[in-house]
Amino acid sequence: MKSVQEQLKKSLTAIQDWEASIGAFVEITEDEANRQVHALEGDAVLQQQPLAGQTFGIKANIATTFGYTNASSKILADYISPFSATVVNRLLSAGAVIVGKTQMDEFGMGSSTENAGLAPQTKNPWDVTRVPGGTSGGSAVAVASGEVDYALGTDTGGSIRQPASFCGVVGVKPTYGRVSRHGLIAYGSSLDQAGPITRTVRESARILEVIAGHDPYDATSSQLPVGKYVSACERGIEGLRIGVPKEFFAEGLDGEVATIIQTAIDQLKNLGAVIQEISLPLTPTAIAVYYLIAKAEASANLARYDGIRFEVGDSQQESLLEHYMRIRGEGFGEEVKRSILMGTYALSSGYVDEWYGKASKVRTLIRKEYEQAFKKVDVIVGPVSPEPAFLLGSKTTDPLSMYLADAYTVPVSVAGLPAMSVPCGMTKNMLPVGLQIIASHFQEEKMFQTASAYEDATSWKDLRPPLPK
């Protein structure tokens, strides 16, 4: 059994080996990690906690009192949070050792970690010419490479599941309200959730048990008791009803990914599950619904970044309005500005009913469509992404094509459902593919039950990317 000191050393060594090639971290918080190790060594009770000595990367949009909390944006580059997020405090109480803040698309906007406002450019450890996925790209590569044991990401429209899929690791988006959002830099307040990224399903289950649960600081957090996710992993799936939406296999899905996903579904059937095709006809509308709502909420959430309250802007002779315009024009990246513009437009007088209002109503219909489906099935499975990790730069000039790649993750977010990605294969180019498993509201146990049965029957979890030359 490694000592906590050795576990931290293993992490820091892996970072030395990998970081130059994959750029997982915006910041390594080594001094703080050493302090946490020291605290653990002197505390026998803390040493007994479920995550004692385990090393973590924390996505840069999750508040920590140590290091910077900047959501990888220039407008918050040196911001030090006066408090830590509830999820961070819960990890620390469980004995976790936090090694650094992981890279992301700025403010959570993007699908590839190519929109980071700060250095470095994160790369997929399986092929460094390709994206790690986003927006929790840094967290996914830090776990896939072994730089850390686990990481926390956030998922608004797929930002945990998709990078987990692209990097061959497990990623979980809990039900909306399952995990506290207190201390998360808000992107879409009706969508955001923090969740674990790990190598195995059981590890994610264990971490979710630690971070989930009601928080008086988050009025949208649920009072429902936290489920028994770890023991759910032992249930097996004999007789479990699994729905496969035909709309997830329509035009746009890469042929190789489709084959890999179908093979995984066949494996679930071999394990005793009952597979049935279902239909979710509103699936093609979900991207529009998601982006209109997310960008509208973002335009409101990002209005607070004024260069005064959260960051001292450089002082110039200018009026207050000029100051706002300049600081925000300079401090936000292109995708963030585009997002704010679209969101502001969708909420503006004369347009709000047509865009934001309409999207909010279709959202209700999407949610109801899933509720109907879950009357006939226990979980729903399908691909996470229509394609495996794409080449760096291949979608950056076409924002719409980047949005369309979120087709299978956004409907889940819009409906507030829990979902996870579990590795289920490799393409002929040795790129990971993830299987998405979706459960009904607050039914994460069924999701873990399915993922775990699949993982136990396969060996994808044993694959490791080789160190890039």
Place this chain on the structure above:
Amino acid sequence: MISPEEIKKIADLARLELSLSETSRASADISAILEHFQTISTINTDDVTADTSTEVQNVMREDKACANILASPQELLANTKTTNGYVEVPGVFANIALP
């Protein structure tokens, strides 16, 4: 669909200073995106109310000062320029130099 002039108006509302090329790019990009999103207008939403994303409602607490505070006033103001505990902001009217 959304002209560069309309983009400029929205940018002003959102307090974003954009260059001319940013404005024209945003006009092209957002127009293309919204054209694609128009499909939602074909969905029948008669008698449908907007989703609330959560079942929790009216979450209240007692109107009483909390024993545990998240951070002291000093910690909260640490990321802000202050003078005598007051937050410094540029003057509302142009070009007022602070002493």
